[in-house]
Amino acid sequence: MDLPSKLTESVQRGVAKHYHVDVPTVELQPTRKDFEGDITVVIFPMLRYIKGNPVEIGTKIGEYLQEHVAEIYKYNVVKGFLNLVVSDAYYLHWFDTIRTDENYGLVPADSKNVLMVEYSSPNTNKPLHLGHIRNNLLGYSVAEILKASGHKVYKSQIVNDRGIHICKSMLAWQKFGNGETPESSGIKSDHLVGKYYVAFDKAYKKEITQLEAQGKSRSTAEKEAPILLEAQEMLRKWEAGDEEVVRLWKKMNGWVYTGFNTTYTNLGVDFDKLYYESDTYLLGKDIVEDGLKKGVFFRKADGSVWIDLSEEGLDEKIVLRADGTAVYMTQDIGTAIQRVADFPDINGMVYTVGNEQDYHFKVLFLILKKLGFHWAGQLYHLSYGMVDLPSGKMKSREGTVVDADDLIESMSKTAKEISIAQGKLDGYSEEEKQKLYKMVGLAALKYFILKVDPKKRILFDPEESVDFQGNTGPFIQYTYARIQSILRKADFNVSQVKGKPGALHEKEKELIKSLQNFPETVLLAAENYSPALLANYIFELVKEFNSFYQQVTILGEADIEKKQLRVQLSKKVGEVIKSSFKILGIEVPERM
């Protein structure tokens, strides 16, 4: 039995003995740093069952625990708080049990617990920007967190490869491109397509201005601009399967995919299954028919099909147009079903999509539930806040974006500058150095984004570079590298020994306590779909380690048992850093 359960039982027994009443629950919490003790029993809630002075009650229980629980050898009572000092032997024993467990804190995958995590899902008319980076990092790490907490996970994305937006880039390329290709221009292929998306917008705006000068109203001008009409015509041709349009579409999408793949590789994200909207945009219509029969949907006089969600406090929502064509919702219903058809073992899905679609997913999940799918109970919209710039929202078509590739590049550059100034890489080849700069730069970027609660929006100021000190990715990597340095120098086989010194150093005890929190943090992060919880945990652990490192000699310790324990503690901290960072999608270096 673990110590908290044991304490709970013992407290209940102690109370029963002294006061002849049963307390249903016992509140335990870690003792605050400014008080002596490791675990605290909060007495206040017991006052409902026991009449009396909390200090007296605490003292009675404290005495009882000291006498009956071997692990407790001291206590003190402050107001209604009973602080218990736990013996070193307990902590040492506990550490010994997890010491060689390479999968400490990670739950083995359960084949009955299968989720699909969708993330990324970009449009194919422009390169990825900082907002996409947040989506990718969140989706990837939540998928990894779910794996670490015992789920089997499929990562997927649905590529938005059709629609008016891609036609805009295509049309502009056709009109203004003069046959420009990634090869001829030397521009990264997805950026080239993005260039024409911007070009379209520019031409469109110009036409609007001209029409307005001719006396048309703004909204009319926006609807009647010739270039927009042309783009709409192109979309119609695409849907009709026009050969020339389809060929152009394939060519330009191909460019985008090539570019995206480079960015994905740089970011270190991957997918098990890709869906393309050009394949899925007609899905879902048959389900609507089905839903009509079941009475989930109803048909209006004009023939369009709706669902009434007013009982749920929402509006009526259209699921099929009067002309029988699909809307976004139809498609999402169909795609969800398609996924389960493709992967029959999944029993839930996570959608990583920005919070501007909160309403859409609320409705989608309700519909799927009403349609009665068994997997509809485990649907989660991993909603996250936008990444804004000091100047406001990022807009690709206006060119006011922080480009993903540029940002990754500039992070590596900063890492390089700092690393050269530090000058600790003697003996590293140029290739190893480049790899390290990228690793550190990416860590700074990824941690910067992941440490923030997904719900909150992020304000990113390109002028103020991302930090490399303090609560940052590089700081944690640095600690890892330090630990590896110690392990390289340890002149004995760490995995073979176990330390049993008489008294634990305060810092050693604190480290062990921090290590104990790892498994529950992984589970908590999974429950909350929040990489931020894990990021903040690892920061706490690393701070604790650095304090230990600075105050306690490790390799210089004369007492061999103490030295061995300290090396092992360091090793375990290193392993937990590595596991956590792997889950967050961040690599760790041997040196830096």
Next chain:
RNA sequence: GGUCGCGUAGCUCAGCUGGAUAGAGCAUCUGCCUUCUAAGCAGACGGUCGAAGGUUCGAAUCCUUCCGCGAUCACCA
């Protein structure tokens, strides 16, 4: 206007199912490299937890109202 989210130190953020004097990092200022990597450590400075009520022995945390910011309320995706 309805709905949802957010509001904690100058800045960026933690604070789990209510618990002790609200915590970190950055910035500013002090110390610490002849000893395991100073991208570090130790310390100082900095707060009416948006406001007001309420519930409670106890509220940053729960409830209500209000204020501010954002999103959404498309036969766009």
